[in-house]
Structure formats: C-alpha cells, structure tokens
Amino acid sequence: MGPLIPNGVITGDWDFVIALLIGIAFGFILEASGFSSSRNIAGVFYGYNFVVLRVFFTAVIVAMTGLLFFDYFGWIELDKIFILPTYLTPMIVGSIIMGFGFLLGGFCPGTSYTAIAIGKLDGIVFTIGLFLGIFLFSETFPLFKDFYYSGFLGNVTLTDVTGIPAAWFAFAFTVIALASFWFTMIIEKHIRKKITEYKF
Amino acid sequence: MNRNYILLTILMLALATGTLFLKKTPNYNEIKPQKLLWEIIQPTRYVTTDQVAKMIINKDQTLELVDVRDTKSYEKFSLSGAINVPLDSIAATSNQDYFGLPGIKVVFYSNDDIAADEAWVLTRRLGYKDTYVMKGGLNCWIRTVIQPQQPSEDAPYTEFEKYHFRKGAQIYFTGANIEQGSAGKSKVSIRRKKKKAVAAGGC
Structure with missing residues (x-):
C-alpha cells in the first residue's frame, strides 16, 4: 500500500497537510517529553538527565x-521511500557544529520552537540566534559551497554500503x-546524588 | 527497578529479534490482472504511424521509440531516434532505465503489432505507465508513410488531408522528389462563346 504518495494512493498535494499534522504531533511529543526546557536537554552532556537520549533512541528503535x-506485512515498500543523500565529511562537520550549538544553547532547532510556544525567554533568544546563523550561512554560502557538496555517496543506506541486512542493524541498534x-539510569542516579541544589 | 521498564525492554528486544526472522517477500510491483485485461482491450494504447511520423518530424522530446526486433533487423532499418531493446531482453535490469521516465511516452514497434504488443504487456506488468504500441508496425509504416496511396476521387476530404501529410512525411523521411503538378503542361483550351445574333432594329 504505502508509501502513499509514490504509490498514487493520495496525490502529492497532500504534502503540506501531512507535514503540518506530523509537525504538530512532533511538537507535542517534544513538549510532553520536557524538551522545551534547555536544562533537560543540556543535562545529557553533564550526566544528570538523559531524557533526550531516551526519547530519541525510543523513537528510532x-x-x-x-x-x-x-x-x-506489505503495508509499506521500503524500496520506495526517500533516503536523504549522504555527503560524508560535511555531515560529520555539521553534526559537530550542531552538537556544540546544542551544548551551548540548550536547544536544537525543533525544541527551541516548543520553548517559544510555552513562552520561554531563552527559547526566543536561541531562535533569534538561529535565524542570524541561517542568514550568515546563506550569505557566506559561496565560500563553503565546494565543501558543502563534497564526499557525496548518493542515497545510500548502511545495508547498501556494508551488505549486512537491515534487520541486523535494527537488532544491534x-x-x-x-x-x-539502563546504563544512563545508573549514571543519573550517581550524579544526582552529588548535586545538592537542582531544580528542573 | 520499575517493572514497566523491564517489561518494555523485553518486548522491544523480542520485536527486534523478530525482525531477524522476517523473510523478504519479493515485490514484483505487478498490476492487477483485471486492470491489465481492461487496459489491453483499450484502443488508446495504440498510436498510428501518422502520429509517430508527426512526432518525429516535430522533434518531439517526449517520444521514445523502442524497436523490439532483434539487433540485426534494427541495424538494417529503424526509425530515426529509435533505440533497440530486443523483446527477449525487455525485462532485463539493464534495460529498465529506458522505461517509466516521467513525461516520456514509450512507443514500441516491430515489423507488425505482435512483438510490440508483447513488449507492451510485459512492461505494463512491470508497472510502467505511458507505454504505447505503433499500430501496424513497420509494415504499416511503409504502406502509409513511405509509400502513401492516393485516395480515390470520391474519398472524403480528410483522406486527402491525410494523404498530403503522408506525402510530406515521405519527402521528409526518404528525401523523395517533390512531384511536379501536371497543371503546367496541360493546355488550357479556350472555348469562345458563340456570338449570339443580336436582334437588330426594333424600337
């Protein structure tokens, strides 16, 4: 049956409607998981709160x-779904920058909007910075252009690269x-004992 | 330890282990037999030789002519711009890139309809859209475009129009000389009206 649009079950005009619905659901889950608090998010780097890791890992598995x-079961054809193209080196550099932003600002782009939605000042400041960053990047893009498109591997998956079936990756992951x-639960307990004054 | 966490961990582990035993069922993407049968009896899957000639002359970029005869016949004679995909290798993976391109009309032809029809059914079963068959094949092409027959005098006007188009196409494809009309050679006989005797006098 699926994917719905490539198989012609529904037309491509539904793109934005579906995107809106998924966006609302995503925002709701982020807020419900406590991602609108930068302390919760940054906690993963300091070892007192691993909610980010748990929520994202749960979603992934x-x-x-x-x-x-x-x-x-034949409900979706995995060969037909869109796979984001891989640009290896720029993606590694990009994720390091993203990680630093995460650590410094306490938000990732998505969670900063949920923070704005509940009226958090740090979320607003973060988003202003986010747009400044986008503006700067766009203006200086010609300088990075060659690097940005380097290391292109195509629309590949780990199965394509290694030949190991997807199920094994899923199992290992x-x-x-x-x-x-379980491991982070132990770390949390250990670290939280040491923190004398801590409020979420 | 929270009991729910333990239960969920076990459930997730069981599900992930289950994925290891899933057998991948081959997915042929075939269309349903009823739909195929219905499409087979539709005349819309045919294009006429005139339509193909028009598209070639207009250098239509959406046309992809596929010669399904063997390579020898293809090398001997083929329509301009046609690619050769012999019928026996039409389902080969290396040939799949020719079909299913968005906005491209694939027109199969062979010496007659039969092989082209088979190619059409095969590609349709593989799930490709926008495939057509050149009605009558190359035999019809020769009859209509290369050697067009003049319609009889009492034929309807559209037949003459078609004939004129085919003559034009013949010149385009074969480089035949433009026939000189015989109008210049025939003598125009002038028939003079006999002078009528005018009544003289009178009033």
Whole structure:
C-alpha cells in the first residue's frame, strides 16, 4: 500500500497537510517529553538527565523495527521511500557544529520552537540566534559551497554500503539503545546524588 | 527497578529479534490482472504511424521509440531516434532505465503489432505507465508513410488531408522528389462563346 504518495494512493498535494499534522504531533511529543526546557536537554552532556537520549533512541528503535515489520506485512515498500543523500565529511562537520550549538544553547532547532510556544525567554533568544546563523550561512554560502557538496555517496543506506541486512542493524541498534537506557539510569542516579541544589 | 521498564525492554528486544526472522517477500510491483485485461482491450494504447511520423518530424522530446526486433533487423532499418531493446531482453535490469521516465511516452514497434504488443504487456506488468504500441508496425509504416496511396476521387476530404501529410512525411523521411503538378503542361483550351445574333432594329 504505502508509501502513499509514490504509490498514487493520495496525490502529492497532500504534502503540506501531512507535514503540518506530523509537525504538530512532533511538537507535542517534544513538549510532553520536557524538551522545551534547555536544562533537560543540556543535562545529557553533564550526566544528570538523559531524557533526550531516551526519547530519541525510543523513537528510532520503534520506527526502525516498525518499518521492517510494515515492509514484511506489505503495508509499506521500503524500496520506495526517500533516503536523504549522504555527503560524508560535511555531515560529520555539521553534526559537530550542531552538537556544540546544542551544548551551548540548550536547544536544537525543533525544541527551541516548543520553548517559544510555552513562552520561554531563552527559547526566543536561541531562535533569534538561529535565524542570524541561517542568514550568515546563506550569505557566506559561496565560500563553503565546494565543501558543502563534497564526499557525496548518493542515497545510500548502511545495508547498501556494508551488505549486512537491515534487520541486523535494527537488532544491534535496539540492543545498544536498551543497554544505554539502563546504563544512563545508573549514571543519573550517581550524579544526582552529588548535586545538592537542582531544580528542573 | 520499575517493572514497566523491564517489561518494555523485553518486548522491544523480542520485536527486534523478530525482525531477524522476517523473510523478504519479493515485490514484483505487478498490476492487477483485471486492470491489465481492461487496459489491453483499450484502443488508446495504440498510436498510428501518422502520429509517430508527426512526432518525429516535430522533434518531439517526449517520444521514445523502442524497436523490439532483434539487433540485426534494427541495424538494417529503424526509425530515426529509435533505440533497440530486443523483446527477449525487455525485462532485463539493464534495460529498465529506458522505461517509466516521467513525461516520456514509450512507443514500441516491430515489423507488425505482435512483438510490440508483447513488449507492451510485459512492461505494463512491470508497472510502467505511458507505454504505447505503433499500430501496424513497420509494415504499416511503409504502406502509409513511405509509400502513401492516393485516395480515390470520391474519398472524403480528410483522406486527402491525410494523404498530403503522408506525402510530406515521405519527402521528409526518404528525401523523395517533390512531384511536379501536371497543371503546367496541360493546355488550357479556350472555348469562345458563340456570338449570339443580336436582334437588330426594333424600337
């Protein structure tokens, strides 16, 4: 049956409607998980709060195993879904920059909007910075252009590169994620004992 | 330890282990037999030789002519701009890039309809859209475009229009000489009216 648009079940005009619905659901989950608080988010770097890691890992492993089962039941054709093209080096550099931004600002782009939605001042300041960053990047883009498009590998998946079936990756990732849930719980307990004054 | 966490961990582990045993069912993307049968009886899947000739002359970029005969016949004679995909290798992976391009009309032809029709059914079953068959194949092409027959005198006007188009196409494809009309050679006989005797006198 799926994916709905490539298989002609619904037309491409539904793009924005679906994007809006997913956006609302995403924002709701972010806020409900406590991602509108920069302390919760930055906590992962200091070891007192691993909610970010847990929420994202949960989302990843549920979606991953879910898609594999959906594919098996014939509800979605995995060969037809869009895979983001890989530009290896720029992506590594980009994620390091993103990580620093995360650590310094206490938000990622998505969570800063949920923070604005509940009226947080640091969220507003972060978003102003975000747009300044976008503006600066756009203006100086010609300088990075060659680097930005370097290391192109195509629309590849780990299965394409290594030849190992997707199910093995899903299994390995699930084991790692579940292990990290329990491990981070221990770290949290340990660190929180040391923190004398701490409020979320 | 929270009991819910333990239960959820076990559930997730079981699901992830389950993915290891999923057998990948081959997905042929075939269209439903009823739909295929319905499409087979539709005349819309045919294009006439005139339409193909017009598209070639207009250098229509959306036309992709596919010669499904064997390579030998293709090398001997083929329509201009046609590519050769022999019928027996039409489902080969290396040939799949020719079909299913957005906005491109694939027109199959062979010496007659039969091989082209088979190619059409095969590609349609593979799920490709916008595929057509040149009605009558190359035999019809020769009859209509290369050697057009003059319609009889009492034929409707549209037949003459078609004939004139085919003559034009013949010149385009074969470089045949433009026929000189015989109008210049025939003598125009002038028939003079006999003078009528005018009544003289009178009033």
